[in-house]
Amino acid sequence: MHTGLFHTFDLERDGKTLSHLGLPFSVDRSPYFQIKVPICVIRNGEGPSVLLMAGNHGDEYEGELSLARLIRRLDPTRMRGRVTILPLANTPAVLAARRCSPLDGGNLNRAFPGEAQGMPTQRLAHFLETELFPRHDVVFDIHSGGTSMAHLLCALIETNTDPSGHQAALSLMRRLGLPFGFVADNGPAAPTSMGAARRAGAIGLSGEFGGGGATTPESMAATEGAIDNLLLALGVTDAPVFQASQTPASPMRLLALSRQSQAIYAVRRGWFEPAKPLGALVAAGDVAGFLHDLERLDAPEEELRFAEDGVVLSHRLHTMCEAGDCLMQVAEVIA
Template identity: 55%
Template sequence: MHTGAYSDISWTENGKQIGFFSFPYSIDRSPYYQIKVPVCRIRNGEGPSLLLMAGNHGDEYEGELTLLKAIRAIEASDITGSLTILPAANLPAVMAAKRCSPFDGGNLNRAFPGDPYGQPTWRIAHFIEHEIFPRHEIVLDLHSGGTSMDHLVCSLVERLGDAARFARALELMKSMRLPYGMIADNGPDSPTSMAAALRAGCIGLSGEFGGGATVTRETMALTARAVDNLLQAAGITRGPILWTGADRGPETVVLATGGQSLFVYSEREGWFEPAVDIGDIVEAGDVAGWLHDLEAPLAEPEALTFAEGGIVLSRRLHTHSRSGDCLVNLARFEPAEQRGK
């Protein structure tokens, strides 16, 4: 069976192209409908290759808007090698302003390696992992907290078994010069874009650039600067294009993810009042917040505490919570000897 996935760009042509990756999806109002994911391909001879991707989740805007600016600003004469820009990877989710696709409920960052004959989100995931990622040495997938979460601004890389490759990945992560950089341990079998990049043989980088399904002057500036810094560190551009300020950013403090002991969950319905904010340093036993019950006005709120210490990485923005909702998530500070220093 032919999947029908179609691209109208050339991977080998020099210059700047604007086109689409198109995925057929027959629907009631349009039997020959295509999901048309916009793409920009810029190439100037041989050299390094980098993919910039946003819209993995549809309600995360810093990356989407920054990559639109990059498409307008960068010309072939500005680069060496090749640059692919995918500003709205899961286009149905982007257009619906939702984390997941309205067509199939699919979360693209949980759909890799995908299915070429499956529902739209899984078709897109398969095409990205098998047709796009292998053509690039470096992938940057830009995220933020989305509608329901505020997130510490940080870059991210997966911990790799290959020491030389991991050292290069850390070097590139730090080159973005975000305040914090996260080392994740999801592994090569994860359904995420970073594991897909690992399976495809390229260095996968990611990051969280804000939260709350909005952008601010600060988060947009941080995102532009990080992308510009990476373009230069990768050898794609020779000077700044998106960020012309003199400040290239701080040295990156390296953090690490961990197990369930770093999460605080709601175990019943309630209304959460946080005691901490992102970036706060906490210890084991500290109060994360209180879960109130509006149907029991005289009941004291339940105090929720941290099982271990760390830095507050994210917190839930919606006060009303149900059992299973993550309320607060911590990260650990990575020991220097484990992070390539």
């Protein structure tokens, strides 16, 4: 009663079921409080099984809004197989408009494989990796840059040492209809949802669909288009749910992010001014931006330069920064 994770939904039940995961977490105002994480299961007989999740980080809204809309729009009689939807995976973070949970400080995308008797975020991660992910063919975790980061619109997979598994993920990623896809290498013990999906035997897909803690018509269209394309590619649906018709996918440029030298970090307090936009093709030695010191007005701004060639993948939105803040990332073009 005081720990664990509780639920009553049935993954094998046809129709549309909206329920909750319950995570006990005693707080001052409510000794027997449970964190309620919404979950929806939509099923129509046998077929592919896909898990869609958003709100892994609470301040990344494109996925949260799109999956809430999908819950209302997806008709079980117009699909086959199963779609499980977690629109607000780290619910306390979503409701607080924060990246991490305000209740236990948990960053869900750094908590896998979790711990069955740990803090709530750890228990949720454990349940996802050991109970929910293994019962799905594909896991699609939707992200964006959040409040502090601007991110290139792109899909994401993590490296899989199994060649057939890697090719399956790569092929499905290309079907999402996004201009860029990048391959991250976080190792077999990666604490991310994509690492967890791989360990659970599912194809893990993710993506970055915006940034700045806000949505735009373009970011929402890209998110909903990717969801439509995934469901169509898997054969779950035979017509788009969000769009009037399916938009043909343009060729995807593949990027890789695997080395610390592909990022620029602040090593002292300062005020960051980026010099290159997202998507810019840059060369090692090019000026990436400037670090100003507004507490020493006589000191010239410091030039920051790229250490590697590639495409600008992300940059910090908050101008003020502290030592350790990631200011910019550049991804290697691999195809």
